Amino acid sequence: MKSLESLDLTQIFLDVDDLGIATVTLNREAKRNALDAQTVGELVDLFTAIPQAGVRAVVLRGEGTHFCAGLDLVEHFKEDRSPAEFMHLCLRWHEAFNKMEYGGVPVIAALKGAVVGGGLELASSAHVRVADATTYFALPEGQRGLFTGGGATIRVADLVGKARMIDMMLTGRVYKGDEAMAVGLCQYLVEDSEAKAMELARAAAANTPLSNFAICSAISHMQNMSALDAAYAEAVVAGIVNTQPDARGRLEAFANKTAARVRPE
Ligand code: 1HE
Known part of the structure; x- marks a missing residue:
């Protein structure tokens, strides 16, 4: 490399x-x-x-x-x-x-x-x-x-x-x-x-690199799969991304009501 x-x-x-x-x-x-x-x-x-x-x-x-x-x-x-x-x-x-x-x-x-x-x-x-x-x-x-x-x-x-x-x-x-x-x-x-x-x-x-990795590779790969395989792959990717240690602080902030809310501009 x-x-x-x-x-x-x-x-x-x-x-x-x-x-x-x-x-x-x-x-x-x-x-x-x-x-x-x-x-x-x-x-x-x-x-x-x-x-x-x-x-x-x-x-x-x-x-x-x-x-x-x-x-x-x-x-x-x-x-x-x-x-x-x-x-x-x-x-x-x-x-x-x-x-x-x-x-x-x-x-x-x-x-x-x-x-x-x-x-x-x-x-x-x-x-x-x-x-x-x-x-x-x-x-x-x-x-x-x-x-x-x-x-x-x-x-x-x-x-x-x-x-x-x-x-x-x-x-x-x-x-x-x-x-x-x-x-x-x-x-x-x-x-x-x-x-x-x-x-x-x-x-x-500002997103976690692992979330971006999934967004910028998994979605494209899943478009090439059958719906059944894509759903399976999505679950596997989400299993890894959605339990990443980097996300803990962000989830905690939401639970503590200190994280930004999603609002229209
Ligand atoms: C080039 C190229 C090029 C400019 N290859 N040299 N693409 C096209 O069909 C688009 C071809 N280009 C154009 O239509 C125009 O050049 C532009 C609209 C992009 C720009 O116009 P303009 O007036 O600003 O520049 P110009 O005077 O046309 O070009 C300036 C120089 O750039 C000139 O070189 P010079 O040495 O005479 O100064 C041009 O020859 C050069 N130039 N475009 C080589 N494309 C994997 S398959 C993909 C298949 C395709 O991409 S087909 C589409 C190709």
């Missing part, structure tokens, strides 16, 4: 603050943060290391005015890949995104500008998506002579449903603003997506 300090990151900038909140920045502004093979490899390394590095939550952002322009189309053109080569590249994308989604550490995506193609596949691997007025979502693969390869058929279809995803891919439909919220592409639409993402990361980081 590599520590965060020993990672050799050239396309991604990493900053971890005193609260253990990691800001992960796609750092290819000149290429609109398009995902080349090197960046995908760095995402694999980073999200392999994060779950055991004491990180409490992650804010994922892009440098510049766009979150991510998807697959590096110029690299893809120049490499002139064989089917097997591209299949193996897609498996690396899946490795990176699965480590994000199933890693047990909350990942909050701070979105702006283009969240397109593989950029939307990346965003849909985060646990929470925060958009601003500039953010727009699209799957332009159809127009480029391509198909999704980074998990959109699973995660984007989960967010918006099969029919909307097919429409986006066939017709190049672009979603933004209230409509993007309404179809489930983002959960927050705010003026400053980065500030809001950090606020949400701080809120998530």
